[in-house]
Amino acid sequence: MTTIFVYLLDEGTDVWRPVNAEHVADRSYRLDPKAVVPEDESWEFPPGAVVECESKRLSDGDQLVAVRRAE
Numbered sequence: 143m144t145t146i147f148v149y150l151l152d153e154g155t156d157v158w159r160p161v162n163a164e165h166v167a168d169r170s171y172r173l174d175p176k177a178v179v180p181e182d183e184s185w186e187f188p189p190g191a192v193v194e195c196e197s198k199r200l201s202d203g204d205q206l207v208a209v210r211r212a213e
Contacts, residue, residue: 143163143164144162144163144164144165144171144206145160145161145162145163145205145206146160146163146171146173146193146205146206146207146208147161147198147200147205147207147208148161148185148186148193148208149186149208150184150185150186151185151186152184158200158207159183159185161174161177161189162174162177163193166192166212167212169194169196170192170193170194170195171192171193171195171206171208172190172191172192173187173189173190173191173192174190175189175190176189177189187208187211191208191211192212193208193209193210193211193212194208194210194211194212195207195208195209196209
């Protein structure tokens with residue numbers, strides 16, 4: 143497992159949630175299907191989704207972030 147960051151919707155500013163994910167191929171990761179989305183959050187991608195990731199500079203340095211669903 144590795145940690146990737148998922149964008150939170152409807153926050154008014156850019157907010158990213160760290161989520162455990164399994165590397166499946168190239169830039170594709172499967173978000174932990176057992177992850178729990180807090181009631182007050184809306185994730186761009188749900189637990190269990192397979193997403194493509196890119197490196198993005200966040201407040202604590204360069205991180206892998208989910209940018210789209212993998213095909």
